Amino acid sequence: AQKITQTQPGMFVQEKEAVTLDCTYDTSDQSYGLFWYKQPSSGEMIFLIYQGSYDEQNATEGRYSLNFQKARKSANLVISASQLGDSAMYFCAMRVEDTGRRALTFGSGTRLQVQP
Amino acid sequence: DAEITQSPRHKITETGRQVTLACHQTWNHNNMFWYRQDLGHGLRLIHYSYGVQDTNKGEVSDGYSVSRSNTEDLPLTLESAASSQTSVYFCASSVRGEVNRNEQFFGPGTRLTVL
Numbered sequence: 711a712q713k714i715t716q717t718q719p720g721m722f723v724q725e726k727e728a729v730t731l732d733c734t735y736d737t738s739d740q741s742y743g744l745f746w747y748k749q750p751s752s753g754e755m756i757f758l759i760y761q762g763s764y765d766e767q768n769a770t771e772g773r774y775s776l777n778f779q780k781a782r783k784s785a786n787l788v789i790s791a792s793q794l795g796d797s798a799m800y801f802c803a804m805r806v807e808d809t810g811r812r813a814l815t816f817g818s819g820t821r822l823q824v825q826p
Numbered sequence: 827d828a829e830i831t832q833s834p835r836h837k838i839t840e841t842g843r844q845v846t847l848a849c850h851q852t853w854n855h856n857n858m859f860w861y862r863q864d865l866g867h868g869l870r871l872i873h874y875s876y877g878v879q880d881t882n883k884g885e886v887s888d889g890y891s892v893s894r895s896n897t898e899d900l901p902l903t904l905e906s907a908a909s910s911q912t913s914v915y916f917c918a919s920s921v922r923g924e925v926n927r928n929e930q931f932f933g934p935g936t937r938l939t940v941l
Contacts, residue, residue, distance in 0.1 A: 714868075716868075743927070743928075745929060747932075753914070753934065753935050754932065754934055754935070755869075755916060755918075755932035757929040757930070757931070760927045760929060762927075801868055801869065803869075812857050812874075812876070812920060812928070813859055813871045813874050813884060814859075814869070814871070814930060815871075816861075816868035816869040816870070817868050818866055818867060818868045819868050
């Protein structure tokens with residue numbers, strides 16, 4: 711079975727600073743994908759970034775980057791130059807490709823608050 | 827624009843009643859999923875479907891059922907609502923096939939309260 715662990719229930723960051731949200735995962739499968747989603751207070755789930763287990767380079771999407779350390783089984787999200795609008799819940803999720811199952815396993819989330 | 831919708835957005839019901847939550851997507855996605863979100867648990871998978879007439883159980887499927895009679899809809903039914911099923915329910919969809927990223931698109935959620 712797969713497991714995602716997010717050990718930071720809440721984080722604070724000053725506006726314009728960078729912040730790292732931690733995510734570790736556990737799987738015995740070789741082929742998998744890692745995702746980060748943002749959930750603002752309005753409740754919708756917004757896809758941010760994806761990293762495949764065989765991707766050699768860390769994924770980047772604008773101000774978001776994924777610090778992928780395969781040996782440590784970690785997939786931390788880095789947000790550069792934080793903005794007030796980044797205040798939200800952030801979920802790390804994994805999809806195991808080997809099984810053919812396309813559902814996601816989610817972590818419990820980290821609430822990020824950006825302070826002016 | 828293609829989208830995924832859920833109805834109702836809010837529902838209050840009583841213990842023991844049958845409740846159906848609707849999910850409709852216009853992307854023509856084959857894969858559809860139902861998750862529930864509770865504090866401290868993130869999102870947990872209830873049921874999923876890879877196409878018409880296909881349904882599968884997720885990790886927390888007890889007390890829930892789904893049916894897939896067309897590509898666009900995957901209604902979630904609570905057979906006999908219990909207070910433990912008070913939660914926020916999200917429907918999601920994704921394309922079929924071995925596309926690497928293949929992210930799931932989520933509906934806006936339904937907040938269900940069982941009294």
